[in-house]
Amino acid sequence: MKAHSKSDSLFERAxxxxxxxxxxxxxxxxxxxxxxxxxxxxxxxAVFQDVDGNEWIDFMxxxxxVLHGYQHPIIEExxxxxRRKGAIFNHPNEVVVELAEKLTQTIDFASxxxxxxxxxxxxxxxxxxxREYTKRPLIVKALxxxxxxxxxxxxxxxxxxxxxxxxIVEFEWNNLNQLEDIFKQRKDDIAGIILTPYHHAAFxxxxxxxxxxxxxxxxxxTEHGTLLILDDVRAGWRLHEGGSHRFFNFTPDMSVFSKxxxxxxxxxxxxxxxxIKHAASEVFLTGSCWNDAVAMKAALTSLTITTEKKxxxxxxxxxxxxxxxxxxxxxxxxxxxxxxxxxSMPYPWFEGDENLFxxxxxxxxxxxxxxYFHPHHNWFISDAHDQDSLKKSLQLAxxxxxxxxxxxx
Numbered sequence: 001m002k003a004h005s006k007s008d009s010l011f012e013r014a015x016x017x018x019x020x021x022x023x024x025x026x027x028x029x030x031x032x033x034x035x036x037x038x039x040x041x042x043x044x045x046a047v048f049q050d051v052d053g054n055e056w057i058d059f060m061x062x063x064x065x066v067l068h069g070y071q072h073p074i075i076e077e078x079x080x081x082x083r084r085k086g087a088i089f090n091h092p093n094e095v096v097v098e099l100a101e102k103l104t105q106t107i108d109f110a111s112x113x114x115x116x117x118x119x120x121x122x123x124x125x126x127x128x129x130x131r132e133y134t135k136r137p138l139i140v141k142a143l144x145x146x147x148x149x150x151x152x153x154x155x156x157x158x159x160x161x162x163x164x165x166x167x168i169v170e171f172e173w174n175n176l177n178q179l180e181d182i183f184k185q186r187k188d189d190i191a192g193i194i195l196t197p198y199h200h201a202a203f204x205x206x207x208x209x210x211x212x213x214x215x216x217x218x219x220x221x222t223e224h225g226t227l228l229i230l231d232d233v234r235a236g237w238r239l240h241e242g243g244s245h246r247f248f249n250f251t252p253d254m255s256v257f258s259k260x261x262x263x264x265x266x267x268x269x270x271x272x273x274x275x276i277k278h279a280a281s282e283v284f285l286t287g288s289c290w291n292d293a294v295a296m297k298a299a300l301t302s303l304t305i306t307t308e309k310k311x312x313x314x315x316x317x318x319x320x321x322x323x324x325x326x327x328x329x330x331x332x333x334x335x336x337x338x339x340x341x342x343x344s345m346p347y348p349w350f351e352g353d354e355n356l357f358x359x360x361x362x363x364x365x366x367x368x369x370x371x372y373f374h375p376h377h378n379w380f381i382s383d384a385h386d387q388d389s390l391k392k393s394l395q396l397a398x399x400x401x402x403x404x405x406x407x408x409x
Contacts, residue, residue, distance in 0.1 A: 001368055006051045007037040025063065025377065033364035033375070043070030046384040056372040057393050061380040064234050064345065067260035068305060069384025075263055075301045082297040093293035099300045103271055106307060107243050109251050110271035112280065116290050119233030119258040120148025122270040123194065125285055126254050129272070130192030130227040133279035138186055140193040143170040144201035147194060147231050155202065173199040174210045183220055192227040193217065197235045197244035198341060203356065203376050205349040206341025214250035227276065230255040233268070237261065238344040238380070241312045265298035311383045318390065319343030319381040325394050333401035347378040361407070365400040
């Protein structure tokens with residue numbers, strides 16, 4: 001890897017005009033090894049370049065936003081045609097109708113769709129719809145779950161006051177007894193429960209639902225007139241072409257999508273059942289750039305490719321191959337590595353590595369070889385990861401494991 005002189009210089013300049021230089025999950029405080037660049041310049045397929053010309057095989061895929069690979073030729077062609085016509089107008093472009101129709105055809109329970117720019121916009125809007133429909137105040141979520149940056153759910157503490165979460169109740173993921181107790185105590189107050197398809201808390205292994213977890217959650221919601229909201233922002237399209245609820249065999253009342261929906265173009269969507277359509281129309285939703293025809297064209301094309309090519313199945317298959325081989329390489333170097341969560345978006349966890357030193361060091365060594373492995377966030381497989389790139393990545397990862405073993409002797 002080349003030096004990061006330009007990246008470092010840009011970060012110094014950014015620090016003068018941007019709080020923290022960079023912020024959120026891409027900030028240095030997120031625990032990324034020093035070898036990781038602060039700024040990117042271009043990408044194609046499963047590879048991107050940073051501003052210093054270093055090439056990386058990418059296993060973060062813009063934090064899950066890129067499903068088909070960078071600069072997918074079909075998507076980019078459609079996008080460029082629309083870009084020449086315009087993106088934002090006084091009124092929506094006809095593509096908003098086409099995209100809403102496509103989503104309601106793709107998601108089996110959906111009879112309507114609305115659109116915004118990111119997941120936070122619509123997870124927050126969805127809980128307001130639940131409150132409007134039920135006329136109740138409480139929202140239940142899993143402890144440690146991430147649903148966006150709004151005060152009711154963000155992982156930080158800055159700028160937050162007690163009342164921001166006065167109507168939020170949490171339970172431990174997979175603890176159905178705890179969840180049932182919440183319903184027993186507050187059944188007349190609970191408007192909705194919002195959950196991700198599986199539990200992916202930061203700095204911890206991903207946890208899949210146990211047994212008939214989703215069946216029990218669905219039953220509780222139905223019995224008590226509570227809306228079930230699926231936050232499919234991160235997992236959407238990487239588990240099932242029809243939404244992650246199909247992968248786990250249950251039916252929510254609303255689902256929120258973003259990230260992979262637009263293959264890198266900023267868009268989010270919320271879909272819902274017919275029964276709550278009127279309530280949805282009563283909850284104000286707007287944004288000057290939310291009817292972006294370019295992003296909607298990208299999403300419509302991306303969704304079409306996903307369903308026609310069965311991309312969700314493809315990335316799961318590729319992920320299984322990659323995760324099994326990576327765990328085997330770790331074992332050969334005398335490490336116990338478990339790739340937790342779904343194989344299309346796995347979280348790496350070394351046994352006994354509670355202080356996270358091993359994963360931090362491994363990802364640092366991998367980064368020196370051009371592998372973009374994040375130490376504290378789940379990774380992502382894109383459909384652009386072909387056998388050659390996966391095999392090359394495994395070879396480089398094997399070298400990193402050997403160096404890690406030597407350094408620990």
